[in-house]
Amino acid sequence: MSNGDRLPFTSALVTGASGFIGSALARRLVRMGVTVTGVATRPREGLDPDLQWSFGDLADAGYVKRLLEPDPPEVIFHLASYVTGGRDRDIVLPAFHSNLTSTVNLLTFARQPECRRIILTGSLEEPEGEAPVPSSPYAAAKWAGSGYARMFHALYGTPVVTARLFMVYGPDQKDLNKLIPYVIRSFLAGETPRLSSGVREVDWIYVDDVVDGYLALAASGEALEGRSVDIGSGRLVTIRDVVEEINDLMQPGIRLHWGSLQDRPLERICVADITTASRHLGWRPKTPLRIGLEQTIEWYRNHG
Ligand SMILES: NC(=O)c1ccc[n+]([C@@H]2O[C@H](COP(=O)([O-])OP(=O)(O)OC[C@H]3O[C@@H](n4cnc5c(N)ncnc54)[C@H](OP(=O)(O)O)[C@@H]3O)[C@@H](O)[C@H]2O)c1
Numbered sequence: 001m002s003n004g005d006r007l008p009f010t011s012a013l014v015t016g017a018s019g020f021i022g023s024a025l026a027r028r029l030v031r032m033g034v035t036v037t038g039v040a041t042r043p044r045e046g047l048d049p050d051l052q053w054s055f056g057d058l059a060d061a062g063y064v065k066r067l068l069e070p071d072p073p074e075v076i077f078h079l080a081s082y083v084t085g086g087r088d089r090d091i092v093l094p095a096f097h098s099n100l101t102s103t104v105n106l107l108t109f110a111r112q113p114e115c116r117r118i119i120l121t122g123s124l125e126e127p128e129g130e131a132p133v134p135s136s137p138y139a140a141a142k143w144a145g146s147g148y149a150r151m152f153h154a155l156y157g158t159p160v161v162t163a164r165l166f167m168v169y170g171p172d173q174k175d176l177n178k179l180i181p182y183v184i185r186s187f188l189a190g191e192t193p194r195l196s197s198g199v200r201e202v203d204w205i206y207v208d209d210v211v212d213g214y215l216a217l218a219a220s221g222e223a224l225e226g227r228s229v230d231i232g233s234g235r236l237v238t239i240r241d242v243v244e245e246i247n248d249l250m251q252p253g254i255r256l257h258w259g260s261l262q263d264r265p266l267e268r269i270c271v272a273d274i275t276t277a278s279r280h281l282g283w284r285p286k287t288p289l290r291i292g293l294e295q296t297i298e299w300y301r302n303h304g
Helices: 020-031 061-068 089-109 137-156 179-188 207-219 239-250 275-281 289-303
Strands: 011-015 035-040 052-055 075-078 117-123 160-165 167-169 204-206 228-231
Touching (some): 020 035, 020 207, 075 207, 089 137, 117 207, 160 207, 167 207, 179 239, 204 289, 207 275, 228 275, 239 289
Parallel strands (some): 011 035, 011 075, 117 160, 160 228
């Protein structure tokens, strides 16, 4: 979907609009003429001045009620999350509140028919198959959020759909410890990145393609309501191959040491099934990995 296309709504709420994917989505919506309210936890420098901002904790039901009830947006894009792959016990409660409580609050207080579509954000980390076991507190909370979405749709007819994102990369990723920004910044600084064995296979998807997916979901009919839709490349590439590709593009002259970090336990390997997105939304990823990495490297070169 390009800037010249018209969207079938004029107002939207984007939670997590100060984050990596939420800020890219909000920017695109504004360019397409949508009035966007962004939610973040606190005011600070660098927030997009083209948005109206609301600050609060989405795990606080009172805040969400005040946010949604007076003037409901036509579309809610819910991207706010405590994003962490960590397994520590002290992550359980923050991951639960920032991912699951926030999602249930939004589903509860988004009034229909004014709010015509709610798009939640799921994750490749959500377990699948028979008797699935989530591999982290984050995965458990995301998985439960998708379950609540199905329940709200089945019981109350809530027009909710979940975008199940795979590994997103691109310019301005806020968590600089994530593999791609970490490796690029290490190379730019002339430092040797600390790397695991690199054998894990991952489905990498460029942020602009993800934004296209959200817009297509917002504009789509009722067929996907109550469902999760994979937004990924549909292809697995190992961490080692991604780092080698960055190395090839940047030529930092650094010898890579594989295995200086331990591999994480219970790491899931899964690839997006993009048949649903392609059939119902006409959505397909457009950005080849090398081009996406080139654009990402360029951004970090220019932004330090
Ligand atoms: N990045 C990926 O590869 C990936 C893969 C799969 C799924 N996802 C999902 O995609 C979404 C966006 O990810 P991202 O990488 O853009 O995340 P991010 O850069 O870490 O941004 C997270 C956002 O959530 C907000 N937030 C967190 N807890 C909140 C709370 N309790 N109340 C209000 N706002 C809260 C943060 O606000 P502050 O800035 O104020 O803290 C920030 O705007 C998340 O739902 C994530 O689970 C991401």
